[in-house]
Every structure is written in structure tokens, then in C-alpha cells.
Amino acid sequence: MDLIIKNGTLVDSKGFAAADIAVADGKIIAIGKDLPVPEGADIRDAAGKLVLPGAIDVHTHLAMPFGGTISADSYFAGTRAAACGGTTTVFDFALQDFDEPLPDTIRRRDALAAPEAAVDYAFHVAIKDVRGSLLDSMEDAVAMGVMSFKVFMVYDFGVTDGVFYRVLEKAKACGAQISVHAENNELVNMLTARFLAEGKTDAWHHYLSRPEFVEAEADIRAISWAKSLDTALYIVHLANKEGVAAVTKAKDEGYEIYAETCPHYLHFTNEVYKREDGRNFVCSPPMKGQESQDALWAAIRRGDIDTIATDHCPFQSYEKDWGKDDFTKIPNGCAAIENMYPYMLSAANTGRITYQKAVELCCENPARIFGCTEKGFLKVGKDADIVIYDPDKDFTITNDAMHSDCDHTIWEGVKLRGYPVQTYSRGRLVYDNGTFVGQAGWGKFIKRQSRK
Numbered sequence: 001m002d003l004i005i006k007n008g009t010l011v012d013s014k015g016f017a018a019a020d021i022a023v024a025d026g027k028i029i030a031i032g033k034d035l036p037v038p039e040g041a042d043i044r045d046a047a048g049k050l051v052l053p054g055a056i057d058v059h060t061h062l063a064m065p066f067g068g069t070i071s072a073d074s075y076f077a078g079t080r081a082a083a084c085g086g087t088t089t090v091f092d093f094a095l096q097d098f099d100e101p102l103p104d105t106i107r108r109r110d111a112l113a114a115p116e117a118a119v120d121y122a123f124h125v126a127i128k129d130v131r132g133s134l135l136d137s138m139e140d141a142v143a144m145g146v147m148s149f150k151v152f153m154v155y156d157f158g159v160t161d162g163v164f165y166r167v168l169e170k171a172k173a174c175g176a177q178i179s180v181h182a183e184n185n186e187l188v189n190m191l192t193a194r195f196l197a198e199g200k201t202d203a204w205h206h207y208l209s210r211p212e213f214v215e216a217e218a219d220i221r222a223i224s225w226a227k228s229l230d231t232a233l234y235i236v237h238l239a240n241k242e243g244v245a246a247v248t249k250a251k252d253e254g255y256e257i258y259a260e261t262c263p264h265y266l267h268f269t270n271e272v273y274k275r276e277d278g279r280n281f282v283c284s285p286p287m288k289g290q291e292s293q294d295a296l297w298a299a300i301r302r303g304d305i306d307t308i309a310t311d312h313c314p315f316q317s318y319e320k321d322w323g324k325d326d327f328t329k330i331p332n333g334c335a336a337i338e339n340m341y342p343y344m345l346s347a348a349n350t351g352r353i354t355y356q357k358a359v360e361l362c363c364e365n366p367a368r369i370f371g372c373t374e375k376g377f378l379k380v381g382k383d384a385d386i387v388i389y390d391p392d393k394d395f396t397i398t399n400d401a402m403h404s405d406c407d408h409t410i411w412e413g414v415k416l417r418g419y420p421v422q423t424y425s426r427g428r429l430v431y432d433n434g435t436f437v438g439q440a441g442w443g444k445f446i447k448r449q450s451r452k
């Protein structure tokens, strides 16, 4: 045995349990009361602390070429920050190049990630091109352990409705899981052009070019195609009230429609775009109005939001400043990889949700939906990805205390109740009371089980 965590309170989606956890060779080997401590085992006393599964962030953009630059966090910096926020697995988006078979996309991105990752990682492949045999190469990607793919309905690499439909069909046939960034591209482009022509170029007009209905319409359309094919669909970064209603309806009808939202939609509203530093909050979809935020929290409590993920895609201040006088020049995306789990656990600690719900959203559901069989649960046989959480520790987020390479954070000054004090990745301590103690290259590529 390498490690024993004693006297803690274990948390899962069903409840609490007072138990010790024993770890050997990166796996949980025993859970129980008063486990014996063999000689040489590292002992950690977790009395007064919660012991949780490491979080799984299924939506990150590390070192991603986007918005005329590359997102600020490398695979090392991003996974270092993840570890320090209690996230022990990240799912990054590998964006296909035109003409590129999907296994090549995976290999190209893995060559960057493997030497750098400080926690375990997986890929979703974002599909741009399905010409010729490229669509069939989804099967090869699934065989490599990458069973999840994403289509964008927006941006210059977004797919047409026809391509999206064919991707859904193919996924159903080969046991893959499709995610979608749903916004109506035509409307975004038309509204953007109109505002620019009218000289309306501040960050508030980023919001007005992609308001609630622009996202809702695309959610409803995407859901209707998945329903018509009777196949699963996962909506990323859901941020609007009508979209929530569409997800609820589809679930009630018995369809396998999943929804993810992000901490920034739960904490900030579109008011941020009226601030002097509004450009720093520019992401797509943008933060919405209070009614949408309320609908997201209600859907979380009802069980109609399945996961929380970050959409971590930060850009440096000088890059955000490109759009000081023109919102279309602001690279879209914000930081959150270190904030997600502490934020959701703080929401539990202060009574907004339960700890059980936080673990379900951040650990168990992501593992289940994306075929990540070794992660997400504190159970014998699973990877020893473990977080020790101090519910009594107050923490104020500052960029100085974060472990990302980005020079600012939209979370600056946000106060949290409770904070992770240690993170273990496959039994190895990677974060200890404010300090990253892991290592580049420790993180492993996680092969996942297809839906078949």
C-alpha cells in the first residue's frame, strides 16, 4: 500500500460515509472503517475534511489556435491549474484540420499533450471536414479510445446542418457521443455586421449579437435532429433559459439529451459586458440575463443539467485588448479550469446545492456520459484521483494565487467558502495547500469505452 487517507468523510452522489481509503499502484484498493496501516504507507489524516473524487473537466481548450492567436494555457499550465483546483482529468478539444483523418488529429494533439500533461487527459475531436473517407475515420478514432466528437454551429470552422446530421447518424452507428456548440451562425453574422455598420462596437454588443434566442433556436434545432435519429446529443455550455426548457422537454420525452453548463454562466450575467473591462468576459455563448441564470440553477437542482465543465480558453490581457474598440477582435474565451470544482463545492457548502449534486455534476456524470470507466468515483478498483477538501477554509480568488499562465482572471475577488487542500492523481500528490507539486508528463491519455 502506498497511501492511506484516514478519518475523512467520503462524498458521492448518494451521501456521506465516514471511512478510510487505501491506495496502491495508483488504484483505490480498500475503503472502510479503521483500515489497518501497513508499514511504509504514507498516512494522511483527513479528520474534519471531505474526501471527494477528483473532478473531470470535459471541456477545455489548451494551446488552442483560435481568434487569431493561441489560448494562453499550454497543456502543462492548464493541467497544473486543473490539479490545483481539484480537477484530475481534463477533456481537451482536438480540432481537425481540413482533409485530416480523425486519428491523425488525435495523434497531432497527443504529441503536444503527452510530454506536458500534469493530470490525466482525454480528447474530444472537433469535426470540420467529413469529405470522402473522413466521416468513416470516426470509427478509427473510436477504436483508439476517443468516442466523443463535437461540431460547432458557429465560427469559420462551423459545420453545415447537413454535415451535423451526417455526424449524428455516423455516431449512432459507431457508438460515439456527439457534442454541439449551438448558436445560430446566420443570425450572429447578420447582427454583428449590423452593429459594426452602426458603429456599435463595445463588449455589450458582443452580447447583443448573440442574445438568448440566438442560442435557443440552435439548441432546439440540434435537439430535434437528435430526436429524429433517436441518438444521444450533448449540448456544451448551455447558457439560456429556452434552451434549458428544450432540454427538459426532450428528457421528459425519454430522449438521451445531455446538457452541460459552466461556472461563469452560473455566476455572472450579461451585466459584465457593460463594465469597463467587459472584453475580458467575452466568450461564446455570452453570459445571459438573470432569468437564464436562474433557469440554469433550477435545472441543476431538477437534474436537467448533467455536467459542469469550464470551457477554459483564456487569452492574455493584451489579446483581449485587441477588441477594446471592436468586439469582433476580442478572442473568445475565459479561464476557469482551477475554479470549477471549488466554485461548485462552495455552492454546496453555502447551501445552494448539495455536495452530492456537486460530485454528480463534476465527477460521476462526466465519467458516465463519456465512457471514462476508471474515473469519477471513490470505489475500489478505480483510479485514486482524490481531493481532500477543507469546508472551513475561506478563499478569495486572485490571479496571483492561480496556476494558469494567463495574466488575469474573470474570477478575481470572488469569495469561496471551503477549498481543496490536497489533490492526488492516481495516488500521487499533485497539489498541496496552495502549491503545485506534480510534474509535466505525469498525466496519461485516457482511452474510453464507446457507447456500443
Ligand code: URP
Pocket (backbone or CB within 6 Å): 061, 181, 282, 283, 284, 285, 311, 313, 332, 333, 334
Ligand atoms: O468563447 C469560447 N467559448 N471559446 C472557446 C471556443 C468555444 O466556443 O467553445
Ligand code: ZN
Pocket (backbone or CB within 6 Å): 181, 236, 237, 284, 285
Ligand atoms: Zn463553444
Ligand code: ZN
Pocket (backbone or CB within 6 Å): 059, 060, 061, 311, 313
Ligand atoms: Zn469550448
